[in-house]
Amino acid sequence: MGIAERKERQRAELREQILRVARDMVMREGFAALSMRKLADAVEYAPATLYLHFENRDAIARELCVRGFQDLLAAFEPAAAVEEPVERLYRLAEAYVKFGLEQPETYRLIFMEDPKLSTELFKDAPDGAGPRSFGVLVKVFEDLKAAGRLAEEAEPWKLAEVLWAGVHGLVSLRLTCTGFKGSPADELARLLVTTLVNGLPELKPARAAKKAR
Amino acid sequence: MGIAERKERQRAELREQILRVARDMVMREGFAALSMRKLADAVEYAPATLYLHFENRDAIARELCVRGFQDLLAAFEPAAAVEEPVERLYRLAEAYVKFGLEQPETYRLIFMEDPKLSTELFKDAPDGAGPRSFGVLVKVFEDLKAAGRLAEEAEPWKLAEVLWAGVHGLVSLRLTCTGFKGSPADELARLLVTTLVNGLPELKPARAAKKAR
DNA sequence: AATGGATTCTGAACGCCGTTCATTGTGAAC
DNA sequence: GTTCACAATGAACGGCGTTCAGAATCCATT
Numbered sequence: 001m002g003i004a005e006r007k008e009r010q011r012a013e014l015r016e017q018i019l020r021v022a023r024d025m026v027m028r029e030g031f032a033a034l035s036m037r038k039l040a041d042a043v044e045y046a047p048a049t050l051y052l053h054f055e056n057r058d059a060i061a062r063e064l065c066v067r068g069f070q071d072l073l074a075a076f077e078p079a080a081a082v083e084e085p086v087e088r089l090y091r092l093a094e095a096y097v098k099f100g101l102e103q104p105e106t107y108r109l110i111f112m113e114d115p116k117l118s119t120e121l122f123k124d125a126p127d128g129a130g131p132r133s134f135g136v137l138v139k140v141f142e143d144l145k146a147a148g149r150l151a152e153e154a155e156p157w158k159l160a161e162v163l164w165a166g167v168h169g170l171v172s173l174r175l176t177c178t179g180f181k182g183s184p185a186d187e188l189a190r191l192l193v194t195t196l197v198n199g200l201p202e203l204k205p206a207r208a209a210k211k212a213r
Numbered sequence: 214m215g216i217a218e219r220k221e222r223q224r225a226e227l228r229e230q231i232l233r234v235a236r237d238m239v240m241r242e243g244f245a246a247l248s249m250r251k252l253a254d255a256v257e258y259a260p261a262t263l264y265l266h267f268e269n270r271d272a273i274a275r276e277l278c279v280r281g282f283q284d285l286l287a288a289f290e291p292a293a294a295v296e297e298p299v300e301r302l303y304r305l306a307e308a309y310v311k312f313g314l315e316q317p318e319t320y321r322l323i324f325m326e327d328p329k330l331s332t333e334l335f336k337d338a339p340d341g342a343g344p345r346s347f348g349v350l351v352k353v354f355e356d357l358k359a360a361g362r363l364a365e366e367a368e369p370w371k372l373a374e375v376l377w378a379g380v381h382g383l384v385s386l387r388l389t390c391t392g393f394k395g396s397p398a399d400e401l402a403r404l405l406v407t408t409l410v411n412g413l414p415e416l417k418p419a420r421a422a423k424k425a426r
Numbered sequence: 427a428a429t430g431g432a433t434t435c436t437g438a439a440c441g442c443c444g445t446t447c448a449t450t451g452t453g454a455a456c
Numbered sequence: 457g458t459t460c461a462c463a464a465t466g467a468a469c470g471g472c473g474t475t476c477a478g479a480a481t482c483c484a485t486t
Contacts, residue, residue, distance in 0.1 A: 003483070007433090036473060046436045048475075057473065112325050114245075115391040122392030130393065161395050162383075162405045166375070169382025178328040179335030180343065182374050192375045196408045216454070224463090249444060259465045261446080270444065427486100434481070443472065450465075456458085 015053045018043055022060050023067070030105045031061060031113055061109065061117045068106040069121055069129045075099045080136045085143045086197055092137065093167050093189040100171030101185060112172055137163055159196075166192045228266045231256055235273050236280070243318045244274060244326055274322065274330045281319040282334055282342045288312045293349045298356045299410055305350065306380050306402040313384030314398060325385055350376055372409075379405045 021042045025034045036057055040047040054060050075098070079091035100107040110118055121130035141156035150156075170185050170192070182188070234255045238247045249270055253260040267273050288311070292304035313320040323331055334343040354369035363369075383398050383405070395401070 007482095011434095035471080037471075047473085048437085049435055051474070052434070111389055112385070113389070115389050118390055119392040122390055122394075130390075134393070158396050158401060158404055159408075161401055162379070162408065165382030165386055165401065165405070166379045167382070168386055169378030169380070170375075172325070172385055173378055173381055176324055176326070176328050177331055177335055177343075179332040180347070181335075183371050188371060188374055188378065191371055192378070195372075195375065198411070220454095220462095248442085250442085260444085261466080262464055264445070265463070429486075430484090432481105432483085434479105436477105436479075438476095438478105440475080441473095444470095446469080447467095448465105449467100450463105452463080453461095455460080 011053075014043075014045075018050060018053060019060070019063060019067075023064055026064060026109060027103065027105050031109050034061070058114075058116060061113075062120060064106075065110050065117050065121065066129065068103070068110050069118075069133070071103070071106065072096075072099050072110070073129055073133045076133060076136060085140050085147070085149075088143075089140050089163070089193050089197065090190060092140070093163070093193050094186060096167045097171055097185050097189045100167075101174065104175050107171060108175060111168060112175070134160065134164065163193075163196060166196070224266075227256075227258075231263060231266060232273070232276060232280075236277055239277060239322060240316065240318050244322050247274070271327075271329060274326075275333060277319075278323050278330050278334065279342065281316070281323050282331075282346070284316070284319065285309075285312050285323070286342055286346050289346060289349060298353050298360070298362075301356075302353050302376070302406050302410065303403060305353070306376070306406050307399060309380045310384055310398050310402045313380075314387065317388050320384060321388060324381060325388070347373065347377065376406075376409060379409070 018039065022034060022039055025039065025042070034057070036050055037047050039060075040050055050060075054063075075095050076092060079088060079095045082088040082091050110121075118130075121128060125131070137160035138156050141150065141154070141159045144150045145154055145156060167189060170188050173180070174182070174185055231252065235247060235252055238252065238255070247270070249263055250260050252273075253263055263273075267276075288308050289305060292301060292308045295301040295304050323334070331343075334341060338344070350373035351369050354363065354367070354372045357363045358367055358369060380402060383401050386393070387395070387398055
């Protein structure tokens with residue numbers, strides 16, 4: 001029964017092609033410029049055909065969100081593999097900022113558009129891409145704590161939240177307040193990590209870690 | 214020649230009414246839900262009439278941006294008046310987060326929508342609302358430095374950028390990633406300031422400042 | 427090979443949107 | 457009373473997301 005399989009394959013292929021073209025459009029002109037009509041034109045189908053593969057425009061955006069997030073996760077991998085926790089922090093922050101600045105429209109789509117587009121990244125499922133990547137950040141601080149380099153009261157989860165907010169702030173401000181001419185983002189990211197790390201109450205070789213950069 | 218004045222007054226009044234209604238719409242349903250037609254309906258004029266007072270929809274948004282920013286600036290005032298720099302930092306961060314969470318749609322409009330809407334807040338003019346409010350943050354670190362509580366190498370401007378990115382990150386992540394259930398934002402804001410402050414290399418009574426909260 | 431039925435696709439339409447412009451109405455100035 | 461400036465409008469243009477009845481295509485059955 002190879003026919004049914006072929007049909008299924010073709011169906012999946014078209015779906016994939018739609019997503020590819022949509023991704024290109026978003027990355028080139030932003031999510032707002034993604035229109036079902038232009039998208040249909042680009043894949044050479046009638047607009048109505050798109051609705052056989054996606055519930056609506058938001059469904060396409062959600063899919064792009066998920067994939068964009070996977071890209072972010074992939075960009076994290078080398079940094080996440082670093083052994084030394086402090087160095088890992090610097091590398092993670094650097095990777096995050098780099099991703100955001102190099103793929104601004106993807107970043108906007110994931111973290112700055114309608115909440116509806118990114119909810120499923122963080123909703124419930126503890127094994128979703130969102131929680132997993134956030135877990136990478138939490139783990140850094142847990143490792144620090146396990147190594148006895150953090151105070152007893154230190155809460156890895158909260159510290160991870162603060163770090164995430166910091167790098168997200170750096171990226172998103174740069175994407176929106178383009179008129180504001182600030183220092184280079186990667187430089188600020190290092191400063192953020194430095195102050196954060198040196199500020200952790202019981203981090204013993206704080207000064208050394210900073211000087212290492 | 215009171216007639217010309219009356220006409221001018223009425224003209225300004227209508228303009229103001231349009232902005233009032235537009236502001237309500239944005240605050241209630243977000244910027245995306247602000248349509249020229251609904252706005253015209255609400256003020257009981259034809260859509261075309263709006264264009265006698267504003268170049269286009271973006272012009273209205275820009276005006277709302279400026280006013281929203283002034284509100285933010287006003288929300289800063291009590292905190293900015295605090296003498297002690299560290300305490301001032303905590304208060305400023307607290308005020309910023311509070312504003313963002315209480316007026317989410319206004320905050321989105323200013324800091325998370327199209328860069329075109331907020332450029333004029335930060336463009337060129339060093340006496341604009343943007344640079345002035347950022348200056349409040351810079352001043353905190355300058356005061357710290359002047360009091361000899363910061364290292365020679367410390368750069369107030371960059372530290373202010375990091376702090377701003379931090380609080381902006383806290384607010385904007387909460388507005389967009391609603392699925393992610395994190396710790397209370399005000400708590401994280403305090404943690405951010407604490408780590409930032411305690412991490413400043415030569416801040417003498419660092420531990421004391423932290424315990425003061 | 428012909429027929430029937432399921433699936434894929436589309437054209438046309440609906441109701442929105444921002445924006446423009448020729449036209450109308452109104453009130454002040456002469 | 458007439459003229460003139462200007463506020464205000466209705467109607468239109470092109471674009472948008474989305475829906476749906478019908479056309480076209482393809483496969484399995486006879």
